[in-house]
Amino acid sequence: MAGDAGSIPELDQKKYDADEQVKIICLGDSAVGKSKLMERFLMDEYRPQQLSTYALTLYKHTATVGNKTVAVDFWDTAGQERFQSMHPSYYHKAHACIMVFDVQRKITYKNLANWYKELREYRPEVPCCVVANKIDADLKVTQRSFNFGKKQGLPFYFVSAADGTNVVKMFREMIKRAVDYKQNPGDFMDEVMQELENFDLEKKEDNSEADEDGLKAESPDLV
């Protein structure tokens, strides 16, 4: 089942190996506002490519990081979250992950733990952040601290796709982290070691590709 990771025929995921290409995935429950966040960040550039067969939406973006031009593919679910789990190809070669919950719905916050667990099964070391969306509904939530992800050192953002608060900042920082990670995955080895303890992954090699290959051999359903 996991062996066909990356085998979506319309999508050649090999391109994500090129220096100037990064893949950033969005995770989170239905209706937390993932697509609305993309739309707010991309504005006029917003031209989603629907791959409805795979319950997947792709957004292409060109960013400048330092003095380099980087092509960013954002992967968004189009209902695939309903299966409580994403197809392995969704995680394949991802360089960063944006996890979103709705501050008005506790269940979407609680479910972050499941999304994060699945992410780490496939991508033990990619940069990830936690995004609290819809703060425009009730600004008081920003006085509360949400501790999920603190232990793992994940950056946390209070955002609103409606009024735009912190949306652009969050995306820019995540693009930067995706590019940094791609250039130097070794910098994340400390984090990897920590996560290895947490998730008890076996057969981890120094080779940055090995995590993917190692994982493919295991069934992700076991953990």
Next chain:
Amino acid sequence: MSFEAKRCGVQFSPPSIVLIYEHKETKTIRKRIIPVRNFSKYSDYSMAAERLKNHPRHRDYLEGVSQSQLEKLHIILRDHMQGFSLERSLASFNLDPDEDLNKLDDEELARKKGQMDELFEKNRRHKDDPDFVYDLEMDFSKTTQEKCSWDEESDDGF
């Protein structure tokens, strides 16, 4: 844009979308009744809403009305055609914050999203607004103190 949508609703007979809008130049409030044609109890509400949103005669008036709000209105019309009461139809849009929306099918989810979209549209800043800031930043790190009750009963990861 010379029309600002104020409110919208439906009329069952004949099936129509009713739009209350302000004509910006004359500052007058007007009502526009848009008949919904070729729409039956078997029709796709999403396609019908999209068709209406892009309709050459109506699209200027409907610019301020979101796709999901139009979908919601079409669902109400279709519910009526299927014989559901208005009360039941409207109740299906209600949001229960504890409900797991991952478990809903497309149409049930569209009902909830339509409801959420009303708040979204209300709070939305458009890029044409005079005070629009693309990269709007607010620092909440200093105000964050209170512990979140959602973190209680904590399991691993929380």
